[in-house]
Amino acid sequence: MPKYAIGIDFGTESGRALLVDVADGREVATYVHSYANGVIDERLPADAGGVRLEPDWALQDPNDYIEVFKQAVPAVLKASGVRPADVIGLGIDFTACTMLPTVADGTPLCFLPQYRSRPHAWVKLWKHHAAQPEANKLNEIASRRGDAFLDRYGGKISSEWFVPKAWQILDEDPEIYAAADRLIEASDWVIWQLTGRESRNLTTAGYKGIWSKHDGFPPDDFFRALAPGLEHLVDDKLSREISELGAKAGGLTTEAAGWTGLRAGTAVAIANVDAHVAVPASTVVEPGRMVIIMGTSNCHMVLGTEEHIVPGMCGYVEDGIIPGFFGYEAGQSCVGDHFAWFTENCVPAAYEREAQARGISVHQLLEEKAGQLKPGESGLLALDWWNGNRSVLVDVDLTGLLLGATLATKPEEIYRALIEATAYGTRVIVEAFEANGVPVAELVACGGLPEKNKLLMQIYADVTGREFKVSASKQTPALGSAMFGAVAAGKRRGGYDSIFEAAQYMARLKDEMYQPIPENQQVYERLFAEYVRLHDYFGRGENDVMKRLKKIKADVLQG
């Protein structure tokens, strides 16, 4: 009798369940449930008084996550006709850091009437950026104290991460902070809801929570240096017990079995992060093969056998992606977003009409026109910093640059230059890893963009000079979660004993791959040298014009 596993991918706007054949990773059924309250960034819901939020806030409603269990899991069971008894395991992945305050039994503070109208009682979504003041102070203090953990995170803790978000609660609503018996990643919280048992996964702890296998959390005196009230954050509201990836969190409770239609006791895996879980789902469980999740932004992940400080990466965590390896992560803040901005703001009406007449999208038209150009033919070069630079410069205040335009420059030439710029940015990251002892021999793509844009894939192969393969799954994170569900079940119950084994059977690449074309590579070598020179000139302090322009803008807007 075939056995199945379910993976659930909690995204920014919706949750997706995927039911997978454990034997070969075949994707049998999938269902997407949109969150009723979506991203809460203007006002709290009406039943919470409709309180207006400050700029840069982004909240969610934990009930929306429970609804994914209630709607999406029964839907895939129904669509597939698979019997609950044949579903051996369940795994989930989540955006991160997405965190919330709860009381001791796991009830979110925002579920309690007395706190419901208090914004800090709700889930802070990964893209909640209102803890920037706390992040700035944290970095300043850690840097002054010489706290070594900064090196693991490219020198900076992001305002998106756990400690700045926790600190913002204390800063702005100390009563909520005091009422929160637990502060917890939403990923771990949903596992708690499924299993009745609190656990803390290693991936979010490591990448977002300043935890490491070797050093644990920063010492209490670091937290005290931030704010006296934070001194006992870890012991009071977090946990020092961190669960390894691939472990089983527990079995489904009777209540959760009722929500999902699965059997009570079904194995549930320790939580994971959407990006990281995509790595084994893209067949990568060994060093040397970088996975790039390409969507609105790029996330680069590669495994290493040794610990290396690579300047400007987002972070590295021992066992953080695949047990037994250091999991290195880097990122580019503006990829799909970049092309979307261009299409929305810079493509003339004539192109829109042409696309309409031909029944294709403007993106497709641009890809087609840009694909007819040779590398270097446009004379254009861009710096891909429309949304700052994450790796390797870790600087949100950098901005975009386009150089080389003439009166003959066409929209498709600019579009191609923007794609090329993101490819150069990826090459900078690849070379930073290699220069610091983390080899990258091959690239594997997953995410939305590789499906849509073959031109982009070829450019990345040409620019990086590396074979670029593509994950066979269109929903890699959900597949990865299902794989961890199969590992949580274990071999005796029809699953696998390790993620390595699961990857061997359940993950696949497409047959189609992208090989560097030597004549393109030659041209891109020359262009990349120009990119690096501009990258360093504008990005490493030689000419801080981008920051000064931002300062002028801020001064002007303040009056």
Added chain:
Amino acid sequence: MPKYAIGIDFGTESGRALLVDVADGREVATYVHSYANGVIDERLPADAGGVRLEPDWALQDPNDYIEVFKQAVPAVLKASGVRPADVIGLGIDFTACTMLPTVADGTPLCFLPQYRSRPHAWVKLWKHHAAQPEANKLNEIASRRGDAFLDRYGGKISSEWFVPKAWQILDEDPEIYAAADRLIEASDWVIWQLTGRESRNLTTAGYKGIWSKHDGFPPDDFFRALAPGLEHLVDDKLSREISELGAKAGGLTTEAAGWTGLRAGTAVAIANVDAHVAVPASTVVEPGRMVIIMGTSNCHMVLGTEEHIVPGMCGYVEDGIIPGFFGYEAGQSCVGDHFAWFTENCVPAAYEREAQARGISVHQLLEEKAGQLKPGESGLLALDWWNGNRSVLVDVDLTGLLLGATLATKPEEIYRALIEATAYGTRVIVEAFEANGVPVAELVACGGLPEKNKLLMQIYADVTGREFKVSASKQTPALGSAMFGAVAAGKRRGGYDSIFEAAQYMARLKDEMYQPIPENQQVYERLFAEYVRLHDYFGRGENDVMKRLKKIKADVLQG
């Protein structure tokens, strides 16, 4: 009885006649005649065999100029009801360098059946760029020889000018060169047709023909160094007799009186250039007030009392604009063209729809939206080099740059940044003049753009920190030509004895002027400092990336 003068402005596509009241410059009637053969840049006309032209060629048909006399002058006489006897003088201005080969009596070689199908027998229009190889060789040779004249032209002779064009004829069709008894500016040729007498005006000789009052033409050994066949170019085919501006070339011949409907003997002024004749028509006959003709490109002219080498200007000519002064000229290659490029290639369909719905042009919509922005608010900065840089860098291989874009950048912000970039470029020119002894206290605009774009005018005032006034005439060159027509007639015949006197009575400014706004100036000081730093970094050899990208492009296109 009121007296009248007629000015004729020979443009690129058409010729315009303007009939003006001599007493006060009132514009009584105007008429535009489009050239039947326009710009000939693909094939010679059918009756010349339809011979295909090489790239970069741009020719004209001299008969089209005669047709302007035959059509446009009678038309303004008819429309105004002015009697021919009351028209005391006629002046013309022309594009330059626009030149042609003729036989000794002035008949163009292209009128002769045996040469009609030979491209080199036709008029080479100012924007004929096929003499670039000759210009390059000329500059190299002059530079090697240390010919001092280069300093008068910002270090470079343009491929658009007279000697490279003449040399191209010798290079490519020596038989035509040999058959040409005269090589002559079209401006002087039309005066020859009107008066029956060859003359050579000082303005084109000075600005386009490497002639100066002090040194005359370069010596014969310079021409021999270019090519042995060119050694006697000046004595064989040009003339060393150069006529001062404001002089009378002669009286209308009976034949020309027949064409125009004017009386034989009517005073005809020495020819002039469209840009230069606009200076007195904009009320400027003294140092310190720079005239900027703003259209597809900007042309900056200012008078000085002394001779100064100003690095990067287009040229200076003693008596070249107004007798008694050194006439300095500089330019920006991409102004109106810049905004046209942007509107055509970078404005999204939504904006086009909004403009249509409101019954305004896309330019108007952009101006309105851009006008709502404060200086510095966009965070953008551009280098206005989409068509190279004429002054002060004299480098056609420079290209455009846009810096500071984010995912929130809107089209109107880019549009405003492009306008600002051209204003910074003008300020660089103004400051180069001032730093080298040529004061610029005030700006006066004429041409098409100032009429259309008040935002642009205010930005120029703010960026340069100078009052910016606007010529009252919408057809400044034709008015200037009419003024020189009145001067050719002289006071005794109802005209004026000098251009100074004519300017006092016939030229006017609009009442509306643009004053720098102090708070804008403060912001633009900061932005201009950033512009200059990028200008020097990319324009003065610190990072020649723009040239290297052009080289890569050329290499790629050659295969």
